[in-house]
Amino acid sequence: MVLPAPGGPSSARWWPPAAVTSKWSSARRWLLSGLALCGVCGSPVRATLLNSTRGGVPSYTCKATKCVVRNAAELDQYLGGVVVARLSRPDVADLLASSGAPGSRVLQLDATSLRERLDGLAAAYADGAIDVRQLREGSERLRARLAEVEEQMAMAGRGDALAGLMGTTDPAAAWDALDLHRRRAVVDTLMTVTIHRTRKGRPRGWTPGSSYFGPSTVDIGWKA
Ligand SMILES: [Zn+2]
Known part of the structure; x- marks a missing residue:
């Protein structure tokens, strides 16, 4: 049956x-x-x-x-x-890169640049060029901007299925919260x-x- x-x-x-x-x-x-x-x-x-x-x-x-x-x-x-596990990987934003939606390429470049600047901040802190407060404030600003960009990417293309799962700190909880229809779309x-x-x-x-x-x-x- x-x-x-x-x-x-x-x-x-x-x-x-x-x-x-x-x-x-x-x-x-x-x-x-x-x-x-x-x-x-x-x-x-x-x-x-x-x-x-x-x-x-x-x-x-x-x-x-x-x-x-x-x-x-x-x-x-x-x-x-x-x-x-896939959504927990650091390159999760790349999932949206091949959506082909207008502007998604630009957003992808923005996201890459923001991630590079975050890495740069960490390196500057490690080298003693900035203090821990500057590191924290700088990181917060960049992460907030990155979250915005990822949200725009989510709206732009295949992110229709992945929206709400991108940029979350807890992909497992986000997945659990989806209904079956959304889960099937993600898969x-x-x-x-x-x-x-x-x-x-x-x-x-x-x-x-x-x-x-x-x-x-x-x-x-x-x-x-
Ligand atoms: Zn068969």
Whole structure:
């Protein structure tokens, strides 16, 4: 049984039947449904209830052939961690550079220049050329300006999806605060997720109670 893609209310009318949806929390939706690709046949995967005799395990699988099957909750959680890690990198503002929106190139140069000046301040402090108060005041001014520039970049292009995540001091909290629609837009902007086939059975080193999920069987192709 294939569940409707998140955000697809029209198809939710007729499928899945009420008996199935009652087993699923209606609030429970899936990050990668229709976004991640099967590594074998290349089709988008959908969230599906498998092993229904054992209560059902929400799983991603490609439609017809089920070349790959992956626990949906575990993959979603892993992907959230990957996105937060990407947004935590110092070059996060570069994500917006390739948006192609008018002015984004100029904003990108502004941001680079501001970051260089911040580095310069730190170097000047290290050399004893300025004192700690000058360092702090200078840094605050530059960071405030950088935050403005990054906000403008966010508005300019692909930042539509990333707005609110850029320049935040706590990307994990910002990600947690997004609704599913926004999270899917972020994933779609940042990456292509491909689910590869795994060996049958328990992974090497598996211990009772732990998961079969292995991040190495999931490929993240960065778009930005
Ligand atoms: Zn497939």
